[in-house]
Amino acid sequence: ILNVEQSPQSLHVQEGDSTNFTCSFPSSNFYALHWYRWETAKSPEALFVMTLNGDEKKKGRISATLNTKEGYSYLYIKGSQPEDSATYLCAFENYGGSQGNLIFGKGTKLSVKP
Amino acid sequence: GAGVSQTPSNKVTEKGKYVELRCDPISGHTALYWYRQSLGQGPEFLIYFQGTGAADDSGLPNDRFFAVRPEGSVSTLKIQRTERGDSAVYLCASSSPGGPSTIVEQFFGPGTRLTVL
Numbered sequence: 001i002l003n004v005e006q007s008p009q010s011l012h013v014q015e016g017d018s019t020n021f022t023c024s025f026p027s028s029n030f031y032a033l034h035w036y037r038w039e040t041a042k043s044p045e046a047l048f049v050m051t052l053n054g055d056e057k058k059k060g061r062i063s064a065t066l067n068t069k070e071g072y073s074y075l076y077i078k079g080s081q082p083e084d085s086a087t088y089l090c091a092f093e094n095y096g097g098s099q100g101n102l103i104f105g106k107g108t109k110l111s112v113k114p
Numbered sequence: 115g116a117g118v119s120q121t122p123s124n125k126v127t128e129k130g131k132y133v134e135l136r137c138d139p140i141s142g143h144t145a146l147y148w149y150r151q152s153l154g155q156g157p158e159f160l161i162y163f164q165g166t167g168a169a170d171d172s173g174l175p176n177d178r179f180f181a182v183r184p185e186g187s188v189s190t191l192k193i194q195r196t197e198r199g200d201s202a203v204y205l206c207a208s209s210s211p212g213g214p215s216t217i218v219e220q221f222f223g224p225g226t227r228l229t230v231l
Contacts, residue, residue, distance in 0.1 A: 004156070031217075032217050034219075041224065043225075044205070046219050046221070089156060089157070091157075101170060101173070103159070104157045104158070106156045
């Protein structure tokens with residue numbers, strides 16, 4: 001059974017704080033790692049798709065790194081804003097698996113207080 | 115352009131009833147996926163369509179669950195004899211076809227929250 005773990009489960013920060021969370025996934029048969037942001041009552045929004053060991057991607061104040069050999073990815077948010085409040089999901093895609101059979105973690109719920 | 119839409123947004127039903135959940139994918143997306151997120155869990159894969167056919171239905175939990183996509187566009191997830199454990203958010207996503215050695219980005223709808231009383 002393929003398992004994807006995210007930590008912490010929830011996080012409360014003040015506006016302006018920088019924060020990061022972790023996604024752990026199987027290091028074998030790696031194909032891709034997806035990060036999504038899911039605000040309440042909205043659709044999950046794709047942030048990054050990462051495929052190469054050592055990949056680092058950035059989108060505004062949000063960035064992510066990938067280590068496929070040890071099986072983890074970090075998501076960083078610099079200078080958190082209240083609009084960053086959401087659940088951040090990572091999803092593992094394994095080589096040889098069915099297209100679209102993403103294996104999700106339980107998410108990290110971020111709350112940013114003004 | 116319009117994103118993935120799902121109807122209804124909320125559905126409350128009684129144990130034992132039949133429900134249908136609808137997904138309208140992004141126009142031109144041939145691939146369509148259903149996931150289910152139970153309370154405290156991450157989304158779990160249910161089924162994936164490529165065109166009209168189910169390419170992978172390994173995630174359907176039992177034979178009470180069935181999904182169709184008769185014209186390769188709109189899909190309906192059908193649940194018979196609902197149970198309280200079926201209560202969850204049902205997410206639909208769509209993507210371009212993909213292919214060997216390609217990574218496809220899935221575009222999600224807002225989900226249908228199903229509550230079985």
